[in-house]
Amino acid sequence: MKMKQELNVGSELESTTAIAAAESIDALDKTVALTDAPEASPWAPTKKKKARTPKTESSGPTYEHVSLFQSGDELKDLYATLNTFSFKVNEDARGEDACYFGKTYTLNGGPRADEIPTIPEVLLPLAKLVAEAAQAPANYIQIHRMKPTTGVHPHKDPAGMIVPMLTVGQARTFRVGGTMPNGYYRMRQGQRKIEKHIPEAEILMMPGDLLIFNGGRILHSMFPAAQDPYFEPGGYEVRYSLLFRWTTDEMRKLGTRQEVLNGTRHTESYREAIESYRNGLTDFLGRAVQ
Ligand SMILES: O=C(O)CCC(=O)C(=O)O
Numbered sequence: 001m002k003m004k005q006e007l008n009v010g011s012e013l014e015s016t017t018a019i020a021a022a023e024s025i026d027a028l029d030k031t032v033a034l035t036d037a038p039e040a041s042p043w044a045p046t047k048k049k050k051a052r053t054p055k056t057e058s059s060g061p062t063y064e065h066v067s068l069f070q071s072g073d074e075l076k077d078l079y080a081t082l083n084t085f086s087f088k089v090n091e092d093a094r095g096e097d098a099c100y101f102g103k104t105y106t107l108n109g110g111p112r113a114d115e116i117p118t119i120p121e122v123l124l125p126l127a128k129l130v131a132e133a134a135q136a137p138a139n140y141i142q143i144h145r146m147k148p149t150t151g152v153h154p155h156k157d158p159a160g161m162i163v164p165m166l167t168v169g170q171a172r173t174f175r176v177g178g179t180m181p182n183g184y185y186r187m188r189q190g191q192r193k194i195e196k197h198i199p200e201a202e203i204l205m206m207p208g209d210l211l212i213f214n215g216g217r218i219l220h221s222m223f224p225a226a227q228d229p230y231f232e233p234g235g236y237e238v239r240y241s242l243l244f245r246w247t248t249d250e251m252r253k254l255g256t257r258q259e260v261l262n263g264t265r266h267t268e269s270y271r272e273a274i275e276s277y278r279n280g281l282t283d284f285l286g287r288a289v290q
Contacts, residue, residue, distance in 0.1 A: 060214060061214060062177065062213070062214055062215065062217045062218040063176055063177075063211060063212060063213050063214060063218045064211070064212045064214070065203050065205075065209065065210075065211050065212075066133060066209065066210040066211075066212065067206065067209055068206070068208045068209065069129075069130075069133065069166060069208055069209060069210035070126075070166065070168070070207075070208035070210075071208045075168065075207055075208045078126065078168055079168050079169055079207070079236065079240070081122055081123075082143065082145070082168060082169075082240045085099050085120075085143065086099070087099055087143075087145045088114050090144065093144075093150065093152075093153075093190065094190075095146075095147060095149055095150045096144055096145070096146050096147075096150045097144070097145040098114075098142065098143060098144050098145070099116065099142075099143045100112050100114055100115050100116060100140070100141075100142055100143075101115075101116050101117075101118065101119045101120060101123070101140070101141045101142075101143070102115075102116075102117065102118070102119045102138070102139050102140040102141055102247075103117075103139045103140050103247040103252060104140055104142075104247065104252075105140070105245075105247045105251045105252055105255065105256060106255055106256075107255050107256055107257065108255040108257070109252070109253055109254045109255035109260075110252070110253075110255075111252065119141055119285070123141060123242075124285075126166075126242075127141065127244060127284055127285065128283075128284040130164050130166065130210065130244050130284075131244070131277065131284035132284070133164065133210060133212065134162050134164040134212045134244070135162075135274075135277070135278055136162040136164070136244075136246065136274055136277065137246060137273060137274075137277040137282060137283070137284050137285060137286045138164075138244035138245055138246055138284065138285065138286075139245075139246055139247055139285060139286050140244075140245040140246065140247045141242060141243070141244055141245070142242070142243040142245060143240060143241070143242050143243075144240065144241045144243075145238050145239075145240055146170075146172075146238060146239045146240070146241070147238055148170065148224065148225030148226070148231065148233070148239075149224050149225070149226075150224060151194050151221070151222050151223050151224040151227075152174075152194075152220065152221050152222035153189045153190055153191075153192045153193075153194060153221060154175075154180045154184065154189075154192050154194065154196070154197035154219055154220070154221040155189045155192070155219070155220070155221070156216050156217065156218060156219055156220070157213050157216040157218075158216050158251070158256050159215070159216040159217075159258065160215055160216060160267060160270060161215065161216050161245070161246065161270065162212065162213070162214055162215065162246075162274070163212075163213040163216070163243055163244065163245055164210055164211070164212045164213070164243070164244045165210070165211045165212075165213065165241050165242065165243050165244075166208075166209070166210050166241070166242045166244075167205040167206075167207065167208075167209055167210075167211075167239060167240065167241050167242075168207055168208065168239070168240040168241075168242070169207055169234075169236035169237070169238050169239045169240050170207075170225070170231070170232065170233050170234060170236045170237075170238060170239040171204060171205060171206045171207060171230065171231065171232035171233075171234055171239075172204075172205055172222055172225065172228055172230075172231055172239055173202050173203065173204050173205070173222065173223070173228045173229075173230045173231070174202070174203045174204075174205045174211060174220060174221075174222050175194075175197060175199035175201075175202050175203075175220065175221045175222060175223070176199055176200065176201050176202075176203060176211075176218055176219065176220045177199055177200030177201055177218055177219060178197065178198045178199040178200040178201075178219060179197070179198050179219070180192065180196055180197040180198070180219060181196055184196065194221050194222070194223055194227075195223075197219060197221045199219070199221070202230075204230045206232075207234060207236070246270065246273055246274075246286070248265075248266050248269035248270050248273070249265075249269060250264045250265055250266035250269055251266060254266075273286055
């Protein structure tokens with residue numbers, strides 16, 4: 001299997017952890033320059049990044065791997081900060097702990113029981129940088145703390161949505177694209193065997209790497225460290241992953257099942273959130289810009 005570390009292009013469509021939402025959104029193509037980070041940011045990149053075309057929900061690459069999105073002291077500080085958070089056992093994935101900040105969603109509607117409604121201030125500069133890279137705001141930050149024994153069962157994210165994932169700590173191989181048995185789409189994520197996902201590519205996610213999923217079109221999974229020849233603890237005890245999501249009012253109320261969201265304003269709401277951010281009307285958290 002070829003290891004890919006640059007821009008990766010996959011194919012495919014379908015659901016999520018929670019069997020996904022709505023039909024794909026029209027392309028929102030627009031070329032923008034990544035800006036320099038604000039001076040106050042503890043995670044400000046030291047180098048100016050090149051202009052590039054941001055992802056869109058239903059067109060373009062299904063995912064993009066950005067190596068070393070965070071590095072150096074900023075990355076060490078981020079790991080130390082995450083170590084101070086109060087993680088709870090993730091009921092959806094045994095052996096994994098999680099924190100849920102902001103406007104969470106669940107499969108059948110309503111917030112997560114363990115939601116912490118406010119995104120911690122210490123994460124805001126990072127959220128801003130991630131929004132700029134993905135060209136998408138986030139009102140929900142989900143953080144996983146994974147021991148080496150933990151894996152990710154194959155699934156896709158909610159349809160039409162952009163989900164950037166930053167990894168911090170131990171390096172693990174993320175498996176993307178390809179196929180899994182058809183019947184798996186009707187099976188709970190936790191029951192799907194990781195080895196039944198035949199990926200198109202494997203990406204070694206080093207600490208500080210960002211993987212941007214574009215449009216919920218890409219299958220992904222991860223083996224526990226014992227089955228990962230490229231696992232690299234790097235002196236860290238755990239692997240953290242930070243997922244930056246946008247929850248529409250409709251998803252919040254009704255959940256992520258496509259049959260429930262069809263006929264609601266969910267797709268439009270998401271499109272509006274993305275366009276407002278890209279047009280400078282709202283900021284990286286979706287707040288109106290004065
Ligand atoms: O935390 C991870 O490494 C993967 C999480 C994921 O794929 C998801 O929440 O959709």
